[in-house]
Amino acid sequence: MTTIIPPETFAGRRILVLEDERLIALDVRDILEQFGCTVLGPVATVDAALQLIEHEDPDAAVLDVQLNGTTSEPVAEALRAKERPFLVLTAYRRSHLSGALKEAPLLNKPVDERKLRTNLSGLFQ
Amino acid sequence: MTQNLELQRAALADFGLFAFRCNDIDDLLHRAVELVSGALDVPLVKVLEHFPKRGEMLLRSGVNWQPGVVGHETFGDHEKSPGGYALRSDEPVVSPDLDAEDRFETPDVLRRHGVRSMVNVIIVGEGDPFGVLEVDSRERREFSDDDVAFLRTYANLLAAAIERVRSHKELERAVREQGVLARELGHRVKNLLGLVRALASQTSVAGRTATEYRDAYIDRLHALSTAEGLVFENDNELADPLELAHEILAPHRQDDPRRITIEGTSVGLSPRQARMFGLALHELATNAAKYGALSVAGGKVHLEWHLLDARGVSERLSMMWREADGPEITPPQRKGFGTRLLEDVVAYELNGEAELKYEEWGLHYRLEFPVDLEQ
Known part of the structure; x- marks a missing residue:
């Protein structure tokens, strides 16, 4: 059984993408744009993501965890503080995560479009 | 007693x-x-x-x-x-x-x-x-x-x-280390699968037959696995751009190695750098064989790189791909994945600069990025 997700769920939603692997970032961006979302970024660093959160106020976010030796935890905390939902898209397992990252829905790499769609729509219910 | x-x-x-x-x-x-x-x-x-x-x-x-x-x-x-x-x-x-x-x-x-x-x-x-x-x-x-x-x-x-x-204690330490290694390996495999997926989705289907799409995708995958293979073979997890260039460009040099001259020093590239260096060379060569200097008899390519002197531990690698004696070329109407990869992805991933120039007499591509010589 596939749940039917009405297209308007995503129309015009502004999604921040934080991913340091550029090819994967472009892939995720394309998928989100196909859903009808507007992508903010993709950005590759915590600082760039925090800037976007402050100035662009995204509706939601898709976060990679490991960013060139640092983690996206501060971004997750900032989103939580602003009550903006987010998904974690990572090669790690949940047991490896900490803080606000641990509580978010987790998708494993490589990205699965159907799962991304279902989980993303879950953020807007 | x-x-x-x-x-x-x-x-x-x-x-x-x-x-x-x-x-x-x-x-x-x-x-x-x-x-x-x-x-x-x-x-x-x-x-x-x-x-x-x-x-x-x-x-x-x-x-x-x-x-x-x-x-x-x-x-x-x-x-x-x-x-x-x-x-x-x-x-x-x-x-x-x-x-x-x-x-x-x-x-x-x-x-x-x-x-x-x-x-x-x-x-x-x-x-x-x-x-x-x-x-x-x-x-x-x-x-x-x-x-x-x-x-x-x-x-x-x-x-x-x-x-x-x-x-x-030694056994306990070894077990801990094994656990960390296994975890890192798992992470790396999933990330690589993510890249493999991204290459598939980014390789354009527009104007291509299924066979053409498959070939283009498999060629890119091959460039990625060549880079990954070199890193894997090396105990210190570094790849040599000289080896990488020879392997990636081999199909274009097998009839006449002088068609692509390669001149560059050996240096250690991280897995990430090696992947991008390999993918970039693959795109350049594929493009040259289709539209550029390697598409006509007598056309030539000169590939060279050297380290730029800088104080401190980190130096920069400057690479140049120069095509000559090819057909007259013009910039493409639409930027395909190859162009995007050369101009955007590679520069971004390498934390460096890339520049594609469509000169009348041939394509020029310049790439410059920091390398850590202390590794």
């Missing part, structure tokens, strides 16, 4: 049991010196640990020493010190009267504690000896053969127990 032997036998049994359960070297040594003190009725007992590189022996554990001695006092490991002398002896070294001792000198700390007689026994190790077990009496004492035999047995038991704790 019989009572002494019984005490000693009990000490060996007690210590054997304790050592079997103990997983901490300091606890082990402490219990060892306590039991020896009781079993031989000597007030002062200590274990000296040998540090060959420092030429020193540290008083690692002991009973009844003044404050500040245990864990701090050190002795030279030369043969003029009691410990150093014992390290060089196969037999226990018995000194019934230190005033008459001429094999080594009595350290100050022993004089301060009023030591008159002593026995030193080596504590062997799997490689170098661990150190020396020493019992010190404040009265002049003739240690019996039984006492000495007891000490020797005791020191060997202690040596075995130390080795056991050490290998236990």
Whole structure:
């Protein structure tokens, strides 16, 4: 059984993408744009993501965890503080995560479009 | 006399049991010196640990020493010190009267504690000896053969127990390290699968037959796995751009290597850098074979790179791809994935700069990025 997700769920939603692997970032961006979302970024660093959160106020976010030796935890905390939902898209397992990252829905790499769609729509219910 | 032997036998049994359960070297040594003190009725007992590189022996554990001695006092490991002398002896070294001792000198700390007689026994190790077990009496004492035999047995038991704790710790460390490695490997595999997926989705289907799409995708995948393979083969996880260039460009050079001349120095590229360097070269060569210098007879490519001098540890690698004697070219109408990869992805991933120039006489591509020569 596939749940039917009405297209308007995503129309015009502004999604921040934080991913340091550029090819994967472009892939995720394309998928989100196909859903009808507007992508903010993709950005590759915590600082760039925090800037976007402050100035662009995204509706939601898709976060990679490991960013060139640092983690996206501060971004997750900032989103939580602003009550903006987010998904974690990572090669790690949940047991490896900490803080606000641990509580978010987790998708494993490589990205699965159907799962991304279902989980993303879950953020807007 | 019989009572002494019984005490000693009990000490060996007690210590054997304790050592079997103990997983901490300091606890082990402490219990060892306590039991020896009781079993031989000597007030002062200590274990000296040998540090060959420092030429020193540290008083690692002991009973009844003044404050500040245990864990701090050190002795030279030369043969003029009691410990150093014992390290060089196969037999226990018995000194019934230190005033008459001429094999080594009595350290100050022993004089301060009023030591008159002593026995030193080596504590062997799997490689170098661990150190020396020493019992010190404040009265002049003739240690019996039984006492000495007891000490020797005791020191060997202690040596075995130390080795056991050490290998236990070593195993624990190895298991932890394995866990970390397995986790990192899992992470890397998933990330690579993410890249494989991204290459598939980014390779354009527009204007291509299924076969053309498949070939274009497989060629890119091949470039990625060539880079990954070079990194994997290298023990230090670095790839050499020279090797990488030769492998990636091999299909275009097999008829005539002079069609692409390669001139560059060997340097260590990280896995991430190697992937991008490989993918970029693949895109350039594929493009040249389709539209550029390699699409006509007589067309040539010169590939070169060198390190830019800079102060500090990090230097930059500057790479240039120059096509010549090819057909007249113009910039593409629409930016495909190849162009995006060369201009955007590669520069972004390498934290550097990339520039594509469509000169009338051929395509020029310049790439510059930081490399860590300390790796």
